[in-house]
Amino acid sequence: MIHAAAKIQAAGGVRTLAFDASAPLQLANGEHVAPLTVAFETYGALNTDRTNAVLVCHALTTDQFVASPNPITGRPAWWPRIVGPGRPIDTNRFIVICANVLGGSMGTTGPATLGPDHQPNGLRFPPITIADMVRAQSMLIEALGIESLFLVIGAGMGGMQALNWVSAYPKRAFACVTVAAAARQSATNIAISELGRQAVMADPDWRGGGYTAHGVRPSKGLAVARMAAQVASLSEQGVRSRIEDARQRERFKFDADVGTHGAIFVERFDANSYLYLSRAMDGFDLGADFGGRLANAFQGGSTRHAVFSFSSDWRFPPADGRTVARALIAAGADTSFVEIDSEKGHDAYLHEEPEFEATLTGFIDSAASARGLSLQGGGA
Incomplete structure (x- = not known):
């Protein structure tokens, strides 16, 4: 009931x-x-x-x-x-x-x-x-x-x-x-999360968290945050393989297509939510x-x-x-x-x-x- x-x-x-x-x-x-x-x-x-x-x-x-x-x-x-x-x-x-x-x-x-x-x-x-x-x-x-x-x-x-x-x-x-x-x-995860948050907040379209009122989204910053998290979710060998693939294709382009749903993620996920949830994880110490x-x-x-x-x-x-x-x-x-x-x-x-x-x-x-x-x- x-x-x-x-x-x-x-x-x-x-x-x-x-x-x-x-x-x-x-x-x-x-x-x-x-x-x-x-x-x-x-x-x-x-x-x-x-x-x-x-x-x-x-x-x-x-x-x-x-x-x-x-x-x-x-x-x-x-x-x-x-x-x-x-x-x-x-x-x-x-x-x-x-x-x-x-x-x-x-x-x-x-x-x-x-x-x-x-x-x-x-x-x-x-x-x-x-x-x-x-x-x-x-x-x-x-x-x-x-x-x-x-x-x-x-x-x-x-x-x-x-x-x-x-x-x-x-x-x-x-x-x-x-x-x-x-x-x-862990300190490693906190560092990765903080880099992602800083990327979101450095995006000019973040507008101090008020992007919705301006009809924009901090898509580039959120995409960087997403990529950082996905890279960290690969195995060590997976990271090295992608680095090698990037070296052979284009000197400094680390597989920007990490996660085939990257673009979809930026559209479906609220950037401020990413900040709040990742910070909640970083503060977790049971x-x-x-x-x-x-x-x-x-x-x-x-x-x-x-x-x-x-x-x-x-x-x-x-x-x-x-x-x-x-x-x-x-x-x-x-x-x-x-x-x-x-x-x-x-x-x-x-x-x-x-x-x-x-x-x-x-x-x-x-x-x-x-x-x-x-x-x-x-x-x-």
Whole structure:
């Protein structure tokens, strides 16, 4: 049942849950957001006991359309190998919920949202954290009448959200999967993000964050930020190969076509959202609020965990995954750590990786059995 303060709406292919001013979102910095709108998608059906819900937390540059095409951009689903009928997260068995994060640019309240003066918030939007994103998701889940999630899963920024979920709500997620993520943003990632933000802000069309009012977009700056992030998502060998290709083609042109959807990204993603979300990632340090000891962030929980890393990922290397796994074990959590041998870098989780898919399926099936859920589609 939807909370009295919330109302489901749909427009232009985007479904949202709008909370009125009587249900404000309290932010970590003491400010609040009201009214709040959360854009989301669901796949599959909720069982009678409401115990089969899976929350997928998306990464920095993706959105809520995890298993279906984006109706606004036409962009295909971003995780079809993992979410869908017969996939590791089987929508014949589970209801999958994926929400555009707070501050996002695909329907959830953020910098592009209109303020009281009917102009985009821009930089008037308050700073946000990963914890704020999670609180907004929690409001959505509660409004949908789901008390406890079967699984929360995410990669990259989504993995940060998943870890924050089980720390903030230790009794509300039966299982958690963290993929290619960390409990604290590394200095390398912060540096890459800051270079991207500076590129956006150096674009003359950024206009101090007020580009919409001038009818322009800081497309060149955002394209540079996107390229920096995508280069960092390649493996070391992938970077070297592209450098060599660039040397042979044109001296200083490093494959400007990194990511075939680069131009589409600039059109679909709000530049200010990129600033806000990347800064939220850079500020993420889950252990900082627990005396600097990460294990303390997971005390008292009963969630089952699987932590995945990829051997060639230098954005979130296996050492980051091991740090998370050790902290979970120290907190007494049922934890598995799996390093997948891959040459695809950080984005390996988006591509065909049979070992990852098989191991993820095994973890989900084991957790489902322990939860009392059917291992076959259509059951409960």
